[in-house]
Amino acid sequence: MSTQYSVIGTRPIRHDGADKVTGRALYGADVQMAGLLHGFILRSPHAHARILSIDTSKAAAFPGVKAVITTHDFPAVDGNKMVDLGEGDTPLSYARGNVLAGDKVLYRGHAVAAVAAVNAHVAEEAAGLIEVVYEVLPCVLHAVDAMRSGAPLLHEDLRTTELGEATTTISNIAQHIRQSKGDIEAGFALADVIVEREFHTSTVHQGYIEPHNATALWNNDGRISIWCSTQGSFVVRDCTAAILDIPVSQIKVTPMEIGGGFGGKIPVYLEPVAALLSKKTGRPVKIVMPRQAVFEATGPTPGSYMKVKVGAKKDGSIVAAQAYLAFEAGAYPGAMVVPASMTVFAAYDIANALVDGYDVVVNKPSTAAYRAPGAPNAAFAMESVVDELALKLGIDPLDLRLRNAAKEGTRRVDGPRFPRIGCVEVLEAMKNSPHYQSPLGGPNRGRGVAIGFWFNIGLPSSCTLNVCADGNVNLIEGSTDIGGSRASIAMQAAEVLGLAAEEIHPTVVDTDSIGYTGVTGGSRTTFATGWAAYEAAQDVVRQMKERAAKLWDVKPEAVEASGGVYKSNGNSIGFKELAGRIAETGGPVVGRAAVNPRGAGGSFAGSIVDVEIDPETGKTTILRFTCVQDVGRAIHPAYVEGQMQGGSVQGIGWALNEEYFMSPDGRMMNSSFLDYRMPTALDVPMIETIIVEVPNPGHPFGVRGVGEANIVPPQAAIANAMSHATGTRFTRLPMSPPAVMEAIWCQGSSSQPS
Amino acid sequence: MRSKTHIQTTINGEERDFLCEPRQSLLEVLRDTLNLTGTKEGCNDGNCGSCTVTLDGRLVTSCLVLAVEAEGREIGTIEGVAQGNHLHPIQKAFLENAALQCGVCTPGFIVATKVLLEKEPDPSEERIRFFLANNLCRCTGYDKIVQAVQAAALNLRGTKETQA
Structure with a gap:
């Protein structure tokens, strides 16, 4: 395979750029149409309560109100049926129960009823007239508390799955998983040094700037049209169809532009409600979530309690590692403890390891994916322990990691052997970086490093290419574009066809207009939909060879194509000229591909960070930050850097400030952007990036997903830097100023690090 | 139906008028009444800046400005930044x-x-x-x-x- 590319690795202007800098791009909330009604959702004021009765009569009678619905308006369905949530399945009863509560509310903000009215103000006023009688129940907010016997039970019928086996135990523990390798006891017996620590992390939110939204029209012929901002239009279609108990062919989902997702815009919240309100009123209905509801009722990422123990010999070889991970799923099972378990030791080749993971329901919103879900929590624990081990052994922390780094052929604790990966290359790039080579002086300052791993997934993708007579190509795809994927997908087609990126015109279309395409998530879009574009372009090349063969009266197999030039027997024609002659040689040329690729490569990322802590206030300043990531092949390096920088800054926010600050009765006390303090431009420095390219052998161009691995190591790297700055080990996230002050004070009163 | 107020204003250099309820924000009217949806809503409480516009040349978050305050003022939105077909x-x-x-x-x-x-x-x-x-x-x-x-x-x- 040639690695001399003409389009891949360049930085063209993104195809949707003009729309997005002029305000012309239409996002979900921008949908306007004749007769549009506005919906508002009434939400539970309690974290845990039984709904005794709902009286909607006053709301329904309020002037301007057109319809009011509750869960009783949903059709009766088999709640045990599984529905596809994009990256995994869940029972329909959970998916539906989260959209509108059944007989119980399980978290503050849980949707209870919905109103459609002539405008959003009237809908909100009317929702306030709905009378709900609750029997308030005690709530439980943290994994460790929820696992105790006698804890308030969220689901009276939730039976624990123990190591893959169904049990009769009713508890808040949805499942306990275990992964093991070697002999853990024998492994620790070999160790000269053992470090064991407990860690706590808070619930944090993806924090996308655009709130969830949905507009639905249940037409008179029974067909439903939905316009929304989603990471997966086909998931919205399939999940809405399951909840409303109608065939998927009766729903068309049009993905509007999406204002950020990071995993949080995969679940369905509003679409079935808007559809049902439309059915009742015969008019289109739009619902836009208020920001408070986004925090209180959409899926953040799990809070967690973790214990990690690692043993090493004096020479630095790690001989045993053990992890106990208890993750908060929120109201319904499905905490990201499985990927956390699979990633906690993934960067290391360890002969003896044991991981126990617990998926625990608590009275907080049902969690969703957030960029490498589960892995940042696990890496915070593991990478902190490895840092402490390096200190105790007197070995450079990157050298310790290099000595134990996972490589091609290393068997992970969860079973599979790694294919070609770039863990060593990332660590070496970190070590050789200008940042790591530079001195760091000054009081109250520290430098920290960490590495993290994240999987990529495949999933189905489809692509259609229509050749225009002027030699440009229109590309039709179904992957909603959150961060420039139109460009990265179009560039792969351009490379095959020998065209410029600007000569491919990508459009993201509705679910009626393209083959099934999975979610924009799991670091899969540039990999899998890019692969579909590659295959569709190969299909175009094949057909164009046939057209050239017709022109020259030769066999198609006698035509060669390279760099957009078709040749045979001394004849030669460029793609553009040939495109001008497709009408006379047989009509339209349409390239198609539907793929379900295996061979997604995992990605490693490393963070290097310098911090300075103000001992008077506890404020931590990020002085310098470098993100290193193996991206396989950078299709559009500027947007690759953008992913690395964005993930790093989300990691900085997670490390230093962000948390769900809960009152004892389950109320999120900081449900606004003022109080849920995400980094502003003033809080961070420039983020240096080092792109490492270890091509993924499972992709035609070597692509690895770039969207997620970058958020895995920053939290641990910052914790390690802060530990070095203060001499105190930080084991709780966030490490906000109050937490830092407490740590400094505790250090003053005791010689034991907290 | 609540009574509405007639507002005359200038948006991106053009004279515009609209009817609004006293409780409506400038953001809501820009987006829903005037179809200027380039100005975005992220939080509706002045903390995200997505709805930033200029009011007599000053930056404001339009979610915190009442639509009736636009009377006689000059408003600048994203739709007015490009000069015709030329990007700024x-x-x-x-x-x-x-x-x-x-x-x-x-x-x-x-x-x-x-x-x-x-x-x-x-x-x-x-x-x-x-x-x-x-x-x-x-x-x-x-x-x-x-x-x-x-x-x-x-x-x-x-x-x-x-x-x-």
């Missing part, structure tokens, strides 16, 4: 520097940047970060936005010197 140098710089990912915060950043560079043609990195701290971006980590503002500032200063 700030818009070009955002594209050339890949300073947007999802793009939903971009209109607010561009409107704010325009005010900054009109007042201060050569701001330091620190000054750019301070001025734009009213606008949240969750995708980019701000690095490329700051670089785009620096590139636009350089370009605009060059244009001015050429004209002078």
Whole structure:
């Protein structure tokens, strides 16, 4: 395979750029149409309560109100049926129960009823007239508390799955998983040094700037049209169809532009409600979530309690590692403890390891994916322990990691052997970086490093290419574009066809207009939909060879194509000229591909960070930050850097400030952007990036997903830097100023690090 | 039906009028009544900056301005930044520097940047970060936005010197 590319690795202007800098791009909330009604959702004021009765009569009678619905308006369905949530399945009863509560509310903000009215103000006023009688129940907010016997039970019928086996135990523990390798006891017996620590992390939110939204029209012929901002239009279609108990062919989902997702815009919240309100009123209905509801009722990422123990010999070889991970799923099972378990030791080749993971329901919103879900929590624990081990052994922390780094052929604790990966290359790039080579002086300052791993997934993708007579190509795809994927997908087609990126015109279309395409998530879009574009372009090349063969009266197999030039027997024609002659040689040329690729490569990322802590206030300043990531092949390096920088800054926010600050009765006390303090431009420095390219052998161009691995190591790297700055080990996230002050004070009163 | 107030205002240099309820925000009227949906709603409480517009040249979050306050005032939105078919140098710089990912915060950043560079043609990195701290971006980590503002500032200063 040639690695001399003409389009891949360049930085063209993104195809949707003009729309997005002029305000012309239409996002979900921008949908306007004749007769549009506005919906508002009434939400539970309690974290845990039984709904005794709902009286909607006053709301329904309020002037301007057109319809009011509750869960009783949903059709009766088999709640045990599984529905596809994009990256995994869940029972329909959970998916539906989260959209509108059944007989119980399980978290503050849980949707209870919905109103459609002539405008959003009237809908909100009317929702306030709905009378709900609750029997308030005690709530439980943290994994460790929820696992105790006698804890308030969220689901009276939730039976624990123990190591893959169904049990009769009713508890808040949805499942306990275990992964093991070697002999853990024998492994620790070999160790000269053992470090064991407990860690706590808070619930944090993806924090996308655009709130969830949905507009639905249940037409008179029974067909439903939905316009929304989603990471997966086909998931919205399939999940809405399951909840409303109608065939998927009766729903068309049009993905509007999406204002950020990071995993949080995969679940369905509003679409079935808007559809049902439309059915009742015969008019289109739009619902836009208020920001408070986004925090209180959409899926953040799990809070967690973790214990990690690692043993090493004096020479630095790690001989045993053990992890106990208890993750908060929120109201319904499905905490990201499985990927956390699979990633906690993934960067290391360890002969003896044991991981126990617990998926625990608590009275907080049902969690969703957030960029490498589960892995940042696990890496915070593991990478902190490895840092402490390096200190105790007197070995450079990157050298310790290099000595134990996972490589091609290393068997992970969860079973599979790694294919070609770039863990060593990332660590070496970190070590050789200008940042790591530079001195760091000054009081109250520290430098920290960490590495993290994240999987990529495949999933189905489809692509259609229509050749225009002027030699440009229109590309039709179904992957909603959150961060420039139109460009990265179009560039792969351009490379095959020998065209410029600007000569491919990508459009993201509705679910009626393209083959099934999975979610924009799991670091899969540039990999899998890019692969579909590659295959569709190969299909175009094949057909164009046939057209050239017709022109020259030769066999198609006698035509060669390279760099957009078709040749045979001394004849030669460029793609553009040939495109001008497709009408006379047989009509339209349409390239198609539907793929379900295996061979997604995992990605490693490393963070290097310098911090300075103000001992008077506890404020931590990020002085310098470098993100290193193996991206396989950078299709559009500027947007690759953008992913690395964005993930790093989300990691900085997670490390230093962000948390769900809960009152004892389950109320999120900081449900606004003022109080849920995400980094502003003033809080961070420039983020240096080092792109490492270890091509993924499972992709035609070597692509690895770039969207997620970058958020895995920053939290641990910052914790390690802060530990070095203060001499105190930080084991709780966030490490906000109050937490830092407490740590400094505790250090003053005791010689034991907290 | 609640009674509505008739408001006469100027938006992007054009005289406009609309009817609104006293409780409606300028953001709501811009988007839902006047179909100027380039101004985005992210929080509706003045903390994200997505709805940033100018009111008599001053930056405001339009979710915190009542629509009736637009009476007799001049409003500038993202739709008025490009000159006809020509992108403003700030818009070009955002594209050339890949300073947007999802793009939903971009209109607010561009409107704010325009005010900054009109007042201060050569701001330091620190000054750019301070001025734009009213606008949240969750995708980019701000690095490329700051670089785009620096590139636009350089370009605009060059244009001015050429004209002078």
